[in-house]
Amino acid sequence: MVTMSQVRSWRPATLGLVADAMVQRRRTLVALQDEMDDGAPPSTWVSESRDAAVASHTTLRESLADLVAEVAQVAAALDIAVDAVTRAQGELDEALGVAAGNGFSVSTTGRVTDNRDTLTDDQEVADRRAIREEIVDKIEQALRNAGHADTSLAAALRSAAGGVDGGTSSLAQAAATGTAGGQRGVLAPPTGGTDHDLNSWWEGLTEDEQATVISEHPEWIGNTDGIPAWARDDANRELIDDYRADLTGQLATAQEAGDKGLSETLTQKLDGLDAVEDTLELGNRQLLLLDITGEDQLMAAIAYGDVDTADHVAVFTPGFTTTVAGDMAGYDSQVANLVEEAAAQSDKYGDGGTVAAVSWLGYEAPQWDNVLDPGSSVASRAPAEAGAGNLASFYNGIDASRDADPHLTALGHSYGSLTTGLALQEQTGVDDAILFGSPGIGTSHVEDLDVSGGHVYRLEARRDVVADVGGLGQFGIDPSYIDGMTGLSTEQGSIGGVDYAESVGHSDYLTRGSMSQHNMASIVAGVPEQTVEGDTRGFGDILSWPLPWTY
Amino acid sequence: MEQVLTDYTAMRDEMVAALAESLGERAWRESPNSPGLRRSRVGGADPAAEQVGLVTWSFEGTYAVDAWHGAARLVAEVGRRHGFTDGGITVDRPGDLEIFGVDAHGGRYTFGMATNTILTLRTGPHRWEHPPEPADQQRT
């Protein structure tokens, strides 16, 4: 492992001059092709001694080809090393900049120390710890990248020292062989790394290496939080055909074995891939997650808009009975409408900030046919708990993958609001949370959510029976009775005068032109002053009214 | 869909021209919030039908407040010439006016003035004759 002081002492600019010189050496040697050809024993010379002369000329030519290949390999390896060392030093500088800007010092050995000695507030302690971890992560990744640059260059130099076969063709061909040999293998992502580690790893790769990862190892990054959305999208699109082939093969085997249940599951996953492709076909979409390994369902997440650059990003998590095959198209359409409404509000009232939103079907939501399965029923927290970790990581990955954090809104509907509520009990960068048609959010206290006070919103429509099932204990109480949440109107009405429709029942919240959709769009767009507050409580809420001493 | 987009684009150009003639030229621009044609499916009876959002036009700031209702009338008049009926006033309060119109196919324009001025257009569900490749979705 290289040390921080070593890496800082390296001089990539000087190395760049050597790389340029080595390229020049390669060109000089390749340009000797004509001299070597003309220098061969002439064909006019016919004698026994000519055969020996031809043999030794061939040896000479091939030896020169070997040298050309070696020089070309070294030139290519140096060129890559210059870029990689420059990046690694840039990453170190950035880490040191973050440290200096936040009152941390970094020793020459890379030890990070907080210069503030008196931290009283728990939140402040947690924040300082998070910043310190980020700095440490960045330094570690910079050193990993520098180490990789060094070992790759050393390997190329040693390989050249051991001799490279330039082949028996032309010197130019030998140069091409050498140049190819000078390419380093791509550093694999750190295992068990945080989303910041993974982002640093990604940013440490050259553009060519990033392209290589996408084309040759898309599975490394497709579902990896911390990787930029564009790259995840490219990688997941690369994987669709492979996944289809894989599932089709599995389906044939299951059918042969007469396994009806498995065949149905696999068929539905394949239908899910079709639904994903149908949606991507519309353009302006990013495929941020695609996972065929779920026990029962395909998992996927599709963004409308550009998650890498949008000023406002929303992540929508649906719930009970949701599947990619059956629901991706509908949710994508609703999310598109939400983004359009939010974008219009941002343009009209706000700073014109751009908006993107994700339909996140990244967990196996409970289905009717497993309602009776105690481990995976809608009356159980288990699927939500399983999904919440992934969802929290997904939120954090959005922040980690970007230079500047977006205004991030979490939306959870129905059982998805439980998943969202549980995810938000972890530390995330979510700024606003909207929970609608919610049977419970996994807690009875809004303070348990890692979202600033006043930024958790609740919507409940008239005659939404799901939103009244609170009191199941394990879900937390009916959100209608959680103090500290802001209720937003789902009723017909009344902004300045006219025309937002009421939402009725469990599945009408995102309907275009509804008060409910308008309100959610206002939060997503960062113009909460445009919302209309309100609480809709029906008869079901009276039944679900919790007794104060029970929660 | 192709014909609808052509008609809507012409209508928008007319709306902006009518506003310019009466209230002066403004620096209308395409909103970065609405890149290209934004397609979504609507489901229902025809799974191949799509709605398309055209690029939103906006300019920073707005007209003088006493001209707002006049501006809204101009836009609505152009809308009527293109088969849109007045949908109504979404918002009319100090510092915020927004109207919309709808056509027989579920298309909708919105014209609003608050901090900034916006004109958005979204089609109702239609089928494409030749659906564009995602990369070809030019700004309209």
Next chain:
Amino acid sequence: MASVEVVPADLAAAAARLEEAREGVASVRTADDLATVTSALAGAESARAAEELATAWKQRFRAWDTAAQNQIEAMGVSAQAYEEQDGEGATAFNAISPPLGAH
């Protein structure tokens, strides 16, 4: 078969071109380049590898130069010998292989 005059002239031309190639290869000096790598990456594994490569190339470029020189000389000898006695040239060529060795 070519005439007695043509063959020595062709051999001399080939030898001259090979001499140009030899000069071209000799102009490629990599020792300083590799020393700079060593100094620019102080403490790195690559710095040590660059030293190893410098040693290897020094030996290999020198061997190639010697082999090319032998070939050029042998072609000169052959041109001379051509008119006298064929076969002497073969002896001269057999002598040039060792410097390059086996790869």
